[in-house]
Structure formats: structure tokens, C-alpha cells
Amino acid sequence: MPIGSITRGTTGTNRLRRVDRWIATLPALRRASDPLVVDLGYGASATTSLELLQRLSRVRPDVEVIGIEIDPARVAHANLSKRPGVSFRLGGFEVPLPDGRRAAVIRALNVLRQYDESLVLENWHRCVDRLQPGGVLVEGTCNEVGRVASWVDVTAAGPQSLTVSLRLAGLDKPSIVAERLPKVLIHRNVDGERVHEYLRALDRHWQYNAPLSTYAPSQRWIATAAALRDEGWPVLGTKARWRLGELTVAWPAVAPNGFDWGR
Numbered sequence: 001m002p003i004g005s006i007t008r009g010t011t012g013t014n015r016l017r018r019v020d021r022w023i024a025t026l027p028a029l030r031r032a033s034d035p036l037v038v039d040l041g042y043g044a045s046a047t048t049s050l051e052l053l054q055r056l057s058r059v060r061p062d063v064e065v066i067g068i069e070i071d072p073a074r075v076a077h078a079n080l081s082k083r084p085g086v087s088f089r090l091g092g093f094e095v096p097l098p099d100g101r102r103a104a105v106i107r108a109l110n111v112l113r114q115y116d117e118s119l120v121l122e123n124w125h126r127c128v129d130r131l132q133p134g135g136v137l138v139e140g141t142c143n144e145v146g147r148v149a150s151w152v153d154v155t156a157a158g159p160q161s162l163t164v165s166l167r168l169a170g171l172d173k174p175s176i177v178a179e180r181l182p183k184v185l186i187h188r189n190v191d192g193e194r195v196h197e198y199l200r201a202l203d204r205h206w207q208y209n210a211p212l213s214t215y216a217p218s219q220r221w222i223a224t225a226a227a228l229r230d231e232g233w234p235v236l237g238t239k240a241r242w243r244l245g246e247l248t249v250a251w252p253a254v255a256p257n258g259f260d261w262g263r
Contacts, residue, residue, distance in 0.1 A: 003094045007111065013051070014146055018165040018245075019107065019138060024056055026136055028135050031134075038066050038130075039107055043069070043074070048067075053085050065086045070091065093123045095130035103131055104135050106136075109139070109151070110141055112182070113186075121261075135156075138153050139152055143180055148179075150180055162185070162195075166245045168217035168218060171217065175203045188256045195254040224247075234250035234252070236248040
């Protein structure tokens with residue numbers, strides 16, 4: 001039987017555009033001999049899976065997307081939208097794939113958010129076990145319109161980084177992402193936890209660089225990212241990514257106290 005629980009299934013056009021854009025850059029996708037991508041828990045309609053195919057096919061024209069949902073009614077409904085390159089099947093965190101295939105990338109957005117924190121690690125392990133060598137699980141959360149998002153990328157070696165992606169125009173404080181952190185971190189935004197210190201530092205440098213908004217919010221964000229890096233935070237990526245409102249840091253900088261990958 002599928003592993004997991006039926007969740008709300010909320011979805012929407014363009015909701016996952018930020019994470020899709022990031023996935024399109026991954027070597028796990030671009031170099032895969034079998035560019036199979038799973039949209040795990042796509043929700044009440046086929047929208048996010050169809051958009052994922054469209055966006056990733058720009059860098060891998062031979063990409064294949066399989067949407068997996070635990071609700072049979074949602075699978076039946078999504079199959080009405082089936083087309084070359086995208087299909088839908090019943091399943092959960094066991095990620096059932098045909099013919100023994102494994103995924104280059106599994107995207108699971110707004111799924112574990114609705115589970116208990118204690119269930120995160122075991123479901124990460126299940127998904128990672130269904131990846132190709134070098135494959136990546138991308139798991140996280142975003143708001144209803146996709147303007148506030150964050151995700152963790154997880155490999156066979158464990159979590160690698162945390163990415164925050166925000167719409168910069170009109171942004172008051174970057175720590176607004178606290179309410180949309182991945183489940184593994186969302187309850188850790190408290191004194192003594194690394195992610196709390198990270199969000200405080202992010203807000204501080206965003207405020208300090210406020211005068212740069214005169215030029216563009218992206219210039220303020222680029223300066224914020226550079227200042228964090230100079231302060232010693234393990235900021236990854238380049239200005240090209242920062243300009244999009246993204247900021248990625250290595251996982252150890254934000255890992256919960258006592259976190260143990262267990263493998």
C-alpha cells in the first residue's frame with residue numbers, strides 16, 4: 001500500500017516556479033542518463049507536474065515527469081491531462097516507478113509540511129532510496145502564490161543545503177520565510193538553534209543594506225548575500241542566483257541541534 005497520508009492537495013498555477021527554476025540547474029538532472037523526475041504529492045490537479053515538464057524540458061528536452069499521488073481520485077483526475085513526457089500513478093513515499101527505474105530528481109513540495117516532524121527523516125530515507133546514483137530529493141514548502149519558498153536538497157549522503165527564495169519587491173524582512181521553512185526546520189526557529197541565528201543575520205544584513213533598494217531590490221539582496229558570506233556563513237551560489245531572490249547555505253550552518261542522518 002502507498003506510504004503516507006492524504007493531505008489537503010492545495011495547488012495552483014506558477015506556485016512552484018521558483019523551485020522548478022532551481023531544479024533546472026542541477027547536475028543531477030542535466031547529466032542524468034535517464035532524466036526521470038518525480039513530482040511527489042502533486043495535489044488536486046496535474047498543474048505542477050505539467051509545469052515541471054515544461055520548465056525542465058528547456059534544459060533537458062528528453063526529460064520525463066511522473067506525478068505520484070496517494071489519493072486515487074486525484075490520480076484519475078490527473079490522468080485526464082496525461083500527455084507525452086508526463087504521466088501519473090498512485091503511490092506515496094515509497095515512490096513506485098515502472099520497470100525498476102529510479103529518479104534523477106524527486107520534488108516533494110508542500111507535502112511533509114502537513115506531517116509530524118518526527119516522520120521527516122524516515123520519509124527522506126525512503127525517497128533517497130528511490131534515487132539514481134547522484135540523484136537529489138528536493139523537499140520544502142512555499143506559500144500559496146509561490147513568492148515565499150524554501151527547500152532542502154537531500155542526497156544519499158544526507159541534506160546538502162537550505163535554499164530560501166523570495167520575491168524581493170516589497171519585501172519587509174527575509175525572515176518571513178520562517179513560516180514556510182521545510183518541516184525539519186520550521187519548529188527550530190527558536191533561540192539556540194542555528195536556523196534562528198541564520199534568519200536573524202539575514203534580517204540584519206537586509207536592513208543594513210536598505211539604501212541599495214534605490215537601485216533595485218536585487219542589488220540589496222546581492223549585498224546581503226555577500227555580507228553573510230563575509231561574516232562566515234557558508235553561502236553558496238553566485239550573483240546570478242542571488243539576483244533572483246535566492247540564497248543557499250550549506251546544511252551544517254542551519255541543521256537542527258542533534259540532527260543525525262543515520263546512515
